[in-house]
Amino acid sequence: MKTIYYINTLRTIATLAVVFLHTGAGIFETKHFPIHDITYNTYNLYIQLMRFSVPLFVLISGALFLSPNKNINFNLITKKYVKRIILALIVFGLPMCIIEELFTNAHEMPLWHALINWITGNSWANMWYLYMLIGLYFTTPLIKPFTNNASNKDLIICLIILFILSSLLPTLKHMVLISIAIC
Known part of the structure; x- marks a missing residue:
């Protein structure tokens, strides 16, 4: 490439x-x-x-x-990219979950709780990015056909809609809740 x-x-x-x-x-x-x-x-x-x-x-x-030159499908995502992320989570995330469980909780089965925390993403705080990355990887083959075939106008409209949904609406909701709380 x-x-x-x-x-x-x-x-x-x-x-x-x-x-x-x-x-x-x-x-x-x-x-x-x-x-x-x-x-x-x-x-x-x-x-x-x-x-x-x-x-x-x-x-x-x-x-x-999302580059038009990159051929992405679920098989490639799973076998190459997600496999690497899961390996990193096993090597770094799982031991951190075990250590945290052993040192902070006196459960009867701390290893079981550590495994549950690791699977659910409640591991070391800095590992959240790897869990998010898995979600992004699996989303990529779904949106790639749109990005490959969309015009620049379509992409701009999509970005505006996503910006409104992810930034403006939560901000307005927060501002309305604050103004209601002040009254």
């Missing part, structure tokens, strides 16, 4: 942002700053500015998987 250089640049930027995000969040969570302190606000701003990293990784995946 042909190398797309801007994708590599975006991957580098997103990777650095994730590292900076986790580093800043780690410092932020271990220190207890007063809420109106300038240091608190600086760390909070820093962390919020790095939050673009995960959506950027999702956009990169979409650009690569």
Whole structure:
């Protein structure tokens, strides 16, 4: 497959942002700053500015998987991509679930609870991205025919509708609930 250089640049930027995000969040969570302190606000701003990293990784995946040049089907998704994610979850997520269960809960069957947490995605907090990625991978073959055959106008209309459904409506709902609570 042909190398797309801007994708590599975006991957580098997103990777650095994730590292900076986790580093800043780690410092932020271990220190207890007063809420109106300038240091608190600086760390909070820093962390919020790095939050673009995960959506950027999702956009990169979409650009690569939805490319008209890429042949994607459920068989390939399952055998190649999901298999890798599940391997990562087994190697990293399952041991974290077991360790957390052994150290935090005194259940009669901690390994059983650890397995349930691993399957349901209640493992180490940073693993949520891998569970989301599996969902995105399985969604890709469903939307790829639309993206391959849609005109630019169709794609723009679809993006506007998705933006309204995912951003504006939840924000308006939140604002209405706040205004009702204030009255």
